[in-house]
Amino acid sequence: MSESMEKKLADAMAELTAVQEAVARAESELSQASATSRSRDRAVEATVGPQGELTALKFPDNKYRNMTGPQLAASVMEAVQEGRAEMARRVMDVFEPLTQTSGRPTGLRGIDIDWDRAFGSALDGPDGGRRRSAARLHDEIHED
Template identity: 30%
Template sequence: MTIPLHNQVEQAMARLRATQDALGAAQRELAGTTTSSTARNRSVTVTVDGHGEISAITFPTGAYRSMAPAELGDLLVETIREARRTASATAVSLFTPLMPAGSRLGGLLDGELDLDGMIAEAIKVATAPLPGEQSGPADRDGRHA
């Protein structure tokens, strides 16, 4: 290994360690995060952890008592979704600075990106013949059909 190459490897390893440390810190911060969302009529509050899991549902007023079951159910679902959206936005804000430029972490978490399509395209590009190579499978002796 030449000295310049050795230095490049050491620099790359240092960058990798720094990125791993930053990711660990972001994960720890996210794990300690909670987000609460209160329904528009203030009858229910939902709290979720950093991963969007429900940790508490409270009823700050007695308004829920006069609601029809379907109305209360709809309100709970809406409030849970809002709390999870906010938790997701918090996660995106923590991890986006650590992602490569141009990556769309929010789109991935929101389901807006076609991850399967992205992977299929990457495999297609990676397995395509290089310029000047023959396409198609080779036999045991390396000859193309």
């Protein structure tokens, strides 16, 4: 193997190690993360963990006592969905730098993450519309 090939291989291995370490740091950072949100009517507060799981549910000021069952259910769903969306955006922000190509001569690509598969409906906005990351929107603008 030529010296230049050995150098390229060493560079690629170093870059791979750096990416693996960055992923481990991101996972560690997010392992204790949570997002708390309130429904628009301020009747429900939901906290979700890094995988969008519900970890706490509160009813500030006992507003729920004056609500019908369907109203309370809608408030709970809204607060949980908003918390899941916020957590999904935080995860996307943390992993975003790892999805970019390195620009180095090794030719290694950034990590390809299917955000829709990872978060599903958590990326839907309160009105049911799909939220888009700035990067995805940017890519769509460039494609036009």
